Amino acid sequence: MNETGVPLVEVIGLTKRYGDTLAVDGVDLTVLPGEVYGFLGPNGAGKTTTLRILTGLIAPTTGRIKVLGGRPGSPDVLGKTGSMIESPAFYPYLSGLDNLRLLAEYAEVPRQRVDEVLELVDLKERARDRFSAYSLGMKQRLGVAAALLKDPELVILDEPTNGLDPAGMRDMRRLIRELGSDGRTVLLSSHLLGEVQQICDRVGIIDSGRMVAEHNVEDLRGEQELLVRAEPQQTAHAVLTKLLGANAVHRYDETLRVQVDPGRAAEVNRVLVEAGVAVSELHSTERALEDLFFELTTSKERADVG
Amino acid sequence: MLGSYRAEILKLRKRSAVWVLFGAGLVLSLIFGYLLPYLGYVTGDDNQQTAGVPRDAVLAGMLPARVIDNTIGGYPIFAGALALVLGAIVIGGEYSWGTLKTIFTQRPGRAAILGAQFLGLATMIAVWVLGIFVTCALCSIGIAAAEDGATNWPGALDLVKGLAGGWLVLMTWCLAGAALAVAFRNVALPIGLGVVWILGIETLLAGVVNSLLPALKFLSDALPGANAGSLVFAVSGMAAGDAPPGIRDAVDGGRALATLLAYCLIFAAVAAWTTRRRDVT
Structure with a gap:
């Protein structure tokens, strides 16, 4: 394994x-040794294209890309990389x-090594069955087994839980976590x-081909905010925007999510009440990755419209 | 490279379509080389199969001395079409199943994998040729024993020339199928176009050129089918009169050999260049 801290994947201006x-x-994308990096984005955002470039399947138009210190797709790099791109494809x-x-x-x-990886993905008993007779979950597990065959330093998995039932998803996530902990x-x-959020150490968010954020998942988990339910919501939004700035206040259905130190909850409540707003709920909450994702993608949509 | 070759052999060995095509080629060779002539021989002089051909000549055509004629007589057209299908399904299948991305993300480079695929196909074509030869030889021995015919065999050099020539003819068509499969990234279109070319278009072109445009004969003589037929004609002992369809002396054997080798190189180079440069999506 790479112990030097030099990025295993370094992508600039791709x-x-x-x-x-x-x-x-x-x-721009950097994956450090030993981490589980999540490449997150809606369908069609450019995730698979990026991963295909990293595995040498397609050539970039521009950009500087280094995988394991070498050129993507070169025999040296492929020998140390295991991958499953899109759906697993076998004979x-x-x-x-x-x-x-x-x-x-x-x-x-x-x-x-074939027997070892079959054991690892719990497919040994059905190993002699034809691939065409496998369920989607078994195909997916065989894909992961193939990715691990070379005992690779770097494992690239494209939507590995796609099409799996809840139990299959749970097993796959457990397997990926084990890979990371190894x-x-x-x-x-x-x-x-x-x-x-469950599996990864760090996450990069891509939308419409552009990388919109890169964060440690732990940091994201640590960010707290206030959830406010108040009537009229429009007045509450205006008051809080004036107090904290437009970027700190977001509407989610019937609630407002306010990015502010939860220690200022009393101040937020007082300002709202003084403005004639009826506050029915106010408490601190962890900011989920989901919120950040929608924030980033919707703010981009707003910017695009503007 | 050796590992990739072994992988290709495993894929070919376990694929039933490969053996179905081989079986079809074998059955065609046996039907046209032995079954129909033998039926004609045993049912007498006055039937359609032997009209104008003496019974002795029919028997002689089935004896061991003519085993190369019967082994490779159908290669320029019928077995050639089957070899083209083999090349198309083996290479085109990688695109239709999406397995190209799986094998291209293993250790070897694309050129090495394609090279191993071509070597695997060359091996399988050799198995076809030898399999058909052995079966034809057994048939000829059986007929010679049953009809008290001569058991003279062609000389070793003639055998090698005949089998190698037949292998080259099939390999040319197989690589044509492979190159078409790379170009179209699927299986059906290369098979359709290739088989129509072999079974119809080239013969039609040659006919039109010979009758209406003799000045363009040099072009029709450069086509793969014409050279495949000429090579088989050169390495077998057939007379022009009783040669099967597609076998004729359009060009001499040396030129046919060089032309077919050139076609093999061109088909392989086109497939390799395209495969190395193109995105695998």
Whole structure:
């Protein structure tokens, strides 16, 4: 494993253009050794395109990219990288075991490693069944097994829980957490905010091809805010905006979320009451990743409209 | 590279379509090389199969001395079409199943993997040629024993030339199928276009050029089918009169050999260049 702290993945100014469409627009991304990095964004945001570039499947239009200190897609880098991009793709007429055996041949990995990874993803009993007979969850697990075949330093997983039932999702998340705790570096893309919050150490948020934020998940969890339910809400919004600034006050359905030290709750309450606002609920709450995500994407939408 | 080659052999060995195509080629060779002629031989002089051909000549065509003719006689057209299908399904399947991204993210580079795929196909074509040869040889031995015919075999050099020539003909069509599959990134279109070309268009073109545009004969003589037929004609002992469809002496054997080798190189180079440069989406 890389113990030096030098980023395993370093992307600066990455763009990918398909004709008139800019799929990835100036993305900067850094993945540090030993971390589980969540690459979060809605469908079509550019996550898979970025991961395909990192695995050498597609060429970038511009940008400087280093993976494990080398060029993406070079044999040296591929030998130390395991990946599952989009849905797992295997030969349908071969068994899971034969699919892994032939990948082991390509990757020049000892055959015994095939048994180890089948054990790891709990697929040993069905290993001799044809891939075409596998359920979606089993296919997904075989994809992860293939990604781990080379005992890689860096594991890149693109939406690994896609299509899984709740139990399958739980098992997959547990497996990814175990990979992270083994000291392996994991770059994981997802559009599921809760998933990223549960599994990842750090998160990068991409929207419409642009990286809009990069944070430690712990920091995000630590940020607290006040939840305010008050009538009339419009007056409450105006009063709090005047007090704390427009960026600190956000509407969510019938509540306002106010980014302010919860120690100022009494002051917030007093100002609202003095303005003739009836406060029915006021308490501190942890700011979830979901909130940040929608904040970032909706503020961008507002900026785009403006 | 050796690991990638072993992986390709595993894929080919376990794929039933590969053996179905081989079986079809084998059955065609046996039907046209032995079954129909033998039925014609045993039912006498006055039937349609042997009209104008003496019974002795029909028997001679099935004996061990003519085993190369019967092994590779169908290669320029019918077995060639099957080899094209083989190349198209093996390479095109990687696109339709999306497995290209799986194998391209293993250790070897794209060129090494494609090279291993071509080597795997070359091995499988060799298995086809040898399999058809052995079966034809067994049939010819059986017929010679049953009809008290001669058991003279072609010389070793003639056998090697015949089998190698047949292998090159099938390999050319197989690589054509592979190159088309890379170009179109699927299976169906390369098979459709390739088979229509082999079975119809090229023969039609040659006919039109010969009858209406003799000045363009140099072009029709440069086509792969014409050279495949000429190579088989050169390495077998067929007479122009009794050669199966697609086999003729359009060009001499040396030129046919060089042309087919050039086609193999071109098809492989086009596939490699495209595969290395193109995004895998």
